[in-house]
Amino acid sequence: MKHRTFFWFVLPTLTSMLLFIALPIVSVFVQSLFVEHEQVLVVSESCGPFGCTESTSIDIEATEKLREEKPLGQFNGFDTYINRSHLAVAEIGAAWADSATFGEFRRTVGDLPFYRALAFTLTYTAVVTPMVILLGMAIALGVNRLPGLIKGPSIFVSLLPFLVTPLVGSLILFWMVDGDGVIGATIQLIFDDPNLSLKASAPLTWTMLIVYGIWHTLPFSFITFYAGLQTVPGDVLEAARVDGATGWQSTIHVTVPHLMPLVAFVTLMLLMDNFRVFEPIVSFSAEAHARSLSWIIFNDLRESGNPLYGSAGATSILTIIGVIILLTPVLIRTWRDFNRKAH
Amino acid sequence: MNTKGLFAAGIISGFLGSASYAVECGPGGESIRILASDFPAIHAVVDSAEEKCADAAGEFTRNHTTEARQIMNAALTPNPAEYTSVIVANSTLTQLMNDGLVRPLNDLVARYGQNLPENLLIRIDDNIMAVAFMANAQHLFSRTDILEEAGIFEIPATYDEVIAAAKAIRAAGIMDYPIVMNLKTGWNVGESFNLVFLAHGGAFFKPGTAEPMINSAAGIAALETLKALAEYAHPDHLTHASNETQGIWEAGEAALGIMWGSRGAAILDDEGATREVTSNTVLSAAPSVKPGGVPGATLWWDGFTISKNVPDAAAEATFAALANALTPEMVAANNDDAVWLLEGFTPGPAAAGVAATAQGGAVPYPMIPQIGLMHNALGAELTDFLSGNESAEKALADAEAAYVTAAKEAGFLQ
Numbered sequence: 001m002k003h004r005t006f007f008w009f010v011l012p013t014l015t016s017m018l019l020f021i022a023l024p025i026v027s028v029f030v031q032s033l034f035v036e037h038e039q040v041l042v043v044s045e046s047c048g049p050f051g052c053t054e055s056t057s058i059d060i061e062a063t064e065k066l067r068e069e070k071p072l073g074q075f076n077g078f079d080t081y082i083n084r085s086h087l088a089v090a091e092i093g094a095a096w097a098d099s100a101t102f103g104e105f106r107r108t109v110g111d112l113p114f115y116r117a118l119a120f121t122l123t124y125t126a127v128v129t130p131m132v133i134l135l136g137m138a139i140a141l142g143v144n145r146l147p148g149l150i151k152g153p154s155i156f157v158s159l160l161p162f163l164v165t166p167l168v169g170s171l172i173l174f175w176m177v178d179g180d181g182v183i184g185a186t187i188q189l190i191f192d193d194p195n196l197s198l199k200a201s202a203p204l205t206w207t208m209l210i211v212y213g214i215w216h217t218l219p220f221s222f223i224t225f226y227a228g229l230q231t232v233p234g235d236v237l238e239a240a241r242v243d244g245a246t247g248w249q250s251t252i253h254v255t256v257p258h259l260m261p262l263v264a265f266v267t268l269m270l271l272m273d274n275f276r277v278f279e280p281i282v283s284f285s286a287e288a289h290a291r292s293l294s295w296i297i298f299n300d301l302r303e304s305g306n307p308l309y310g311s312a313g314a315t316s317i318l319t320i321i322g323v324i325i326l327l328t329p330v331l332i333r334t335w336r337d338f339n340r341k342a343h
Numbered sequence: 344m345n346t347k348g349l350f351a352a353g354i355i356s357g358f359l360g361s362a363s364y365a366v367e368c369g370p371g372g373e374s375i376r377i378l379a380s381d382f383p384a385i386h387a388v389v390d391s392a393e394e395k396c397a398d399a400a401g402e403f404t405r406n407h408t409t410e411a412r413q414i415m416n417a418a419l420t421p422n423p424a425e426y427t428s429v430i431v432a433n434s435t436l437t438q439l440m441n442d443g444l445v446r447p448l449n450d451l452v453a454r455y456g457q458n459l460p461e462n463l464l465i466r467i468d469d470n471i472m473a474v475a476f477m478a479n480a481q482h483l484f485s486r487t488d489i490l491e492e493a494g495i496f497e498i499p500a501t502y503d504e505v506i507a508a509a510k511a512i513r514a515a516g517i518m519d520y521p522i523v524m525n526l527k528t529g530w531n532v533g534e535s536f537n538l539v540f541l542a543h544g545g546a547f548f549k550p551g552t553a554e555p556m557i558n559s560a561a562g563i564a565a566l567e568t569l570k571a572l573a574e575y576a577h578p579d580h581l582t583h584a585s586n587e588t589q590g591i592w593e594a595g596e597a598a599l600g601i602m603w604g605s606r607g608a609a610i611l612d613d614e615g616a617t618r619e620v621t622s623n624t625v626l627s628a629a630p631s632v633k634p635g636g637v638p639g640a641t642l643w644w645d646g647f648t649i650s651k652n653v654p655d656a657a658a659e660a661t662f663a664a665l666a667n668a669l670t671p672e673m674v675a676a677n678n679d680d681a682v683w684l685l686e687g688f689t690p691g692p693a694a695a696g697v698a699a700t701a702q703g704g705a706v707p708y709p710m711i712p713q714i715g716l717m718h719n720a721l722g723a724e725l726t727d728f729l730s731g732n733e734s735a736e737k738a739l740a741d742a743e744a745a746y747v748t749a750a751k752e753a754g755f756l757q
Contacts, residue, residue, distance in 0.1 A: 036754035039441075039712065043551045047466040048433075049475050049684050050642045050707040056551060057467055058712045060443035074754070084748045111727070111741065179579065195519070200578035202730075285582035287528040288726040299723065302413060303529060305438040305715030310752050 025320065032080055032313030034073035037066040073310070080314045085296075087318075088112045114315070117291045118322075123206065124292070125274040125326070128213040132270055133263060135214065136221025141251065143222075144229045155226070162219035170283040173212055202289035209280050209290055216280075217273065221266045228262040229255065264334050271326045276319065293319045367455065368399035369663035370656040375400045377661070378415055379430035381407040382605070384477055384681035385645065388430070388665070391673040396664035403664075412438070419444040422652040427661040430647050433708045434715065436465065436473050441712050445472060445648040451662040459666060463684055465646060467710075475646035476669050477681040480705060481538055482640055482696035483630055484592065484600035484610070488623040489517055502539070502568050502630045502639070505599055509575035512598055521598040522575040523591050526729065527584040533722030534641070538601070540565040541706055542632050542639030553713045553755040555746050557721070558739040566728055566735040568632075572601075573729055581726055595620045601629065601639075604697035608679045611693050626696030628703045640700045641708035644684070713755040720746035 040062035046055040082089040091112055099105035109115050143154050161169065176183045177198045188196050198204045232255050240250040278294035281287060287295065293315060300312040375396070379385045389405050397403035406426070408414070412435050418425035419439065431439065439445045447470035452459060456474070465473040483505070485498050493511040505522070512521040525531040540547075545561030548554060573580055577591070589606050591597050593616035602610075607626050610616065629640035647665045649658045671687025678689055682697045690698055708714075720742045728738035750756040 035752045038757060039553075039754040041551075041553065041712065041755070044468045045466075046710045047464075048707065049462050049478060049644050050701065053707065053710075054550070055467075055710050056548075056553075056712065057710075058441050058443075060440075064443065076752075080752065083751075084744055111733070113723070113745065179577075195578060197578040199582050200730075285527060287723075288581040288730060299529075299719070303719045303722070305412075305434070305719075306416070306441055306753060308749055308752050311749070 025317075028313045028316050030072075031309050032317055033075060033077060033310075035076040035080065035310050036073050037063060037070070038074075039063055040066075076310065080310045081318070084112065085300075085311055086114050086314050088114060113291070113296060114293075114318070117293050117296050120206065120290045121275060121277060121292045121322075124210060124213060124277050125271060127210050128217065128274050129267065129270045131214050132217050132221050133266060136218055136266070137225050137256075137259070137263075139218070139222045140225035140229055141255070143226060155223075158222050159219045161215050162217075162223075164216075166216060166279040167283050169216060170212055170280040173208075174284045177208060199285070205284070205286050205289040209277075209284060209286060212280050212284070213274065213277065217270065221270070224262055224266050225259060228259045232258050261334075261337070264330055264337075267330050268327060271330070272323055275323050275326060293322070366395050366667050367663060368396035368667065369455065369660040371399045371660075372401040373654075373657045373660035374402040374427065375404070375657070375661045375664055376402070376426045377405045377428045377430065377665075378411055378418060378426040379405065379407050380411050380645075381409050382680075384605075384677060384683075385430055387673060387677040387680060388476060388647075388668050391670065392664040392668035395667040396660070400660055400664065411435075415439060416442055416444065419650050419652060423654065423657075424650040424652040427650050427653045427657050428647050428665060429650070430645060431473060432479075432643050432645050433710055434643075434718075436646075436648060437710050437712055438715060439648060440467070440472060444651055446651040446658060447471060448474065448649060448662065451649070451659060451666075454659075455663045455666045459669070460686075463646070465644070473646040473648045474666070474669075475644035476685055477645045477683050478697055478701065479603060479605050479643040479645070479682065480640045480697045480700045481534075481601055481603055481629055482638070482700045483627050484602055484607075484696070485625050485627065486595075486598040486620070486623050487625050488619070489521070489598040492517055498625060498627045499599070499630060500628070501634055501636070502542070502572070502632060505630050506571050506575070509572075509599055513575065518596070518598060520575060520577040520596075522572055523583065523588040523597040523600040523602065524572060524576055524580065525584050525588055525602065526573060526576065526580040527587075528581050528726045529722040530718065531584045531722070532581070532725055532729070533718045533720075535601070536565060536569060536721050536725055537641055537708075537718070538629065538639040539568050541641065542630070542637050543568070544637065547709060547714065547717055548711065553750055555717065555743045555750075557717070558736065558743050562739045563735045564632075566725070566738065570729060570735075575599075581729065589615075592616070592624075593620060604682060604694070604700070607693035607696060612679075626692060628696065628699035629705060631703065638700045638703040638705040640705040642701055642705050643708055645681075713750055713753070716749045716753060716755070717746050720749060 040059040041056045042059045044055055044057045045052055081087055084091055092109055095105050095108035099108060110119060139158055143151060143158065146154055175181050178184045179188065179197055184198060187198070188194055198208050236254055237250055240254050245253065276294050277292045278298065281290055281292055281295050297312045297315045300308040300315065377389055379389060386407060393403050411429065415429050415435065416438060419429065420442065429439065449471050452464060452471050459474055463475045464471045465475055483499065489512060490508060493508065493515045495508050495511060499505040499508050509521045512518050524535055526535055540557070540561060543561040543564045545557065545559060545565060547557060549556055577583070585603055585606060588600060588602050589610060592600055592602070592610055595617065610624060611621055613621065629638035631638050649662050669685050671685070674683045674685050674687035679691055679693055682690070682694045724742040724745055725738050727733040727741070728735055747756060
């Protein structure tokens with residue numbers, strides 16, 4: 001293709017990518033470099049049905065003037081990125097200097113909001129991603145072997161968790177694991193402990209979220225692998241059988257290698273999705289024991305009345321950087337494979 | 344504090360029957376657009392405004408949503424604003440005032456507000472910023488039958504008595520977890536801390552500044568009290584908000600509760616709970632630290648504001664409609680939906696807890712611009728203490744540090 005033709009061919013895609021992907025990220029980044037103007041506080045008396053109290057309020061005129069001079073706020077550089085709510089550079093330095101043992105240092109760092117969220121986010125990603133790929137592959141292989149009559153219904157049933165909206169699915173599970181719910185009560189019965197609660201302990205909450213994550217995303221990897229299985233060349237499989245390969249051997253040495261590009265694709269998608277884990281935390285009310293990076297952004301924007309845009313922006317950019325770091329090995333591998341095939 | 348006369352005034356003026364309301368809806372043909380929360384009392388007020396003045400107005404629209412707090416600042420920022428009025432509470436008024444989105448109502452009150460009693464006008468210095476019409480507060484709910492079964496014949500009045508009663512109920516083998524409180528991580532646990540903190544005489548900020556001072560003797564005492572209460576709450580208490588606590592209460596699985604007054608009517612009605620629960624539930628003042636001390640509660644009011652970024656005529660028409668809505672007939676027709684601050688209100692059993700809490704001298708939820716940031720920091724950091732991972736000092740220090748970080752970003756601290 002001529003360069004000119006190629007340029008006109010990709011122009012619409014490039015334009016929409018710039019508009020809908022690059023520009024918003026740049027805007028979030030710019031916002032993360034600024035903090036709000038100084039709020040000019042004045043002491044005032046506030047009176048209402050419950051009497052009068054001395055209070056403070058914002059001097060709107062003075063604050064408005066500051067705002068008009070610099071509409072974006074005060075430039076703060078990367079200070080938001082290194083403050084206590086994010087990378088907490090100063091706090092980590094102090095913890096390193098003050099801690100007698102490494103365990104103490106780790107506890108102090110683990111208590112900082114960003115690292116605490118990072119710990120859960122990474123654990124979740126690291127467990128859910130491989131589990132979903134392995135189980136998805138296993139289910140796809142199993143369903144593929146089923147006789148035609150029950151194949152259709154099995155595929156439909158396997159897809160069900162994906163059809164349920166994440167928020168609703170996790171809410172349903174949340175009620176089921178309650179002490180009065182069917183799963184919670186059963187677990188209490190099995191362990192013979194009427195006070196056992198999945199919601200009250202951190203390890204059990206993490207387990208619950210991870211199990212939910214696997215259950216919910218499994219159909220995605222299943223259906224992708226199942227589609228891939230339909231393209232495995234029959235003659236190669238037959239040749240393997242003629243050579244005396246067992247079913248297991250031909251699965252490992254023929255089918256799985258054939259699906260490897262799909263595995264790379266599914267891994268990429270799952271890493272991105274899992275690193276942004278959010279809905280189950282909200283609907284499981286799991287904030288006490290498990291917080292994720294996305295939950296921090298949500299909390300900054302929603303819970304403090306007047307939203308902290310700079311802080312939310314900084315966490316968003318850090319999340320994007322985290323996703324890039326996670327994806328790099330997979331991308332490098334795909335790039336190598338691509339080059340190998342091209343030559 | 345002029346809270347004692349508050350409820351008496353409502354009753355007395357009801358007797359006087361002085362209400363001779365001439366409906367005056369202000370400029371005709373204007374657009375009235377109201378944003379409000381979604382619960383029956385607010386519906387009653389807006390219904391009444393619509394009935395009185397929708398005909399005179401060119402347009403009368405309303406948006407009742409539980410997300411009102413989340414959208415109101417964005418909705419009121421453009422000129423003209425999306426809504427001519429937002430129905431707010433203490434904390435949400437601060438949120439609007441922080442951005443200068445509501446207008447002073449002094450001239451409108453002078454013109455249309457002759458029937459509005461002085462104590463319902465929310466004044467910041469000399470400016471009237473809102474008109475309150477109902478009150479709310481957290482307070483104690485008790486199951487007298489269970490208390491009696493455990494050998495307790497008086498409703499607990501202090502935290503120590505509540506804890507002792509819970510202990511007795513557990514010891515008697517009646518319930519393992521007799522206490523319910525809204526301790527869900529986030530806003531709810533932050534608010535539960537506020538209650539106990541204020542009962543211990545705590546102050547959130549150094550006077551006149553945004554410097555935090557929660558890591559104090561009062562803060563530590565408050566956390567210790569909270570933890571002692573939580574010992575007797577269901578192990579899942581860090582996931583319990585109002586809907587869950589009300590559910591536990593109505594299921595008869597709790598004997599002592601610190602819940603919102605606005606849940607009182609819903610609990611006492613004949614839906615959702617057995618007769619055994621409703622007939623033995625007594626609403627009383629929030630517990631205090633010492634007998635006769637400040638009740639551990641924050642007083643809230645709900646009231647209406649008028650947007651700044653709307654034409655004066657629309658503002659006038661909206662104010663007139665809402666001021667006209669607050670009639671004794673409206674109150675009488677919806678008596679049990681709220682603790683009305685208006686004439687015509689007859690306090691029933693569902694209002695007893697809020698009334699007793701207000702009369703006991705509980706303080707209002709602070710109307711301070713940066714209180715939202717503090718509340719959020721408390722909500723995020725205190726669960727570490729309640730789940731036993733941290734000392735009270737550490738949790739409070741973390742909350743202060745989280746607040747300071749947020750307050751610097753929001754411009755309250757430099």
